[in-house]
Amino acid sequence: MNLEWEQDWLQQFNNELERLMENYTDRFEYEDMNLGVRIVDDKPKLRQLFKTFENADPAASKHYFNAERYHGDRHGGALEWTWEIHHSGDFLGMPAAGKTTKVRGITIHAFDDDGKIIVERSLWDTAELMRQLGQPAPARLEF
Numbered sequence: 062m063n064l065e066w067e068q069d070w071l072q073q074f075n076n077e078l079e080r081l082m083e084n085y086t087d088r089f090e091y092e093d094m095n096l097g098v099r100i101v102d103d104k105p106k107l108r109q110l111f112k113t114f115e116n117a118d119p120a121a122s123k124h125y126f127n128a129e130r131y132h133g134d135r136h137g138g139a140l141e142w143t144w145e146i147h148h149s150g151d152f153l154g155m156p157a158a159g160k161t162t163k164v165r166g167i168t169i170h171a172f173d174d175d176g177k178i179i180v181e182r183s184l185w186d187t188a189e190l191m192r193q194l195g196q197p198a199p200a201r202l203e204f
Contacts, residue, residue: 064131071126137171
């Protein structure tokens, strides 16, 4: 794939859930290591998770993803992205209402021969999110 494909994929989280789900084969592995979520071959469960990031409910937090760089080819690679959240309530048990956070992350994708996702693993900067929410977080290294 390429950066343009990845950006389109990220934008599908914004109220294009059915189109987003078409990017996945029936046999896949999904993992968000920060959230401790691992889903294997269960598209309804994956859809339920992705609904969390959909911007359909005007009262819910708003999630905006942007592709920054892609390192790979049509078989797979690593996507660097940003995630901006306009919080309407608590986030992962931390007070966040009225705040906006922006963190960086990386998603590793593997694709089948038809260009469908068969593996997805994501990591994002939890410490930076905690700092932006005014929570105790690991200190930044100074050198």
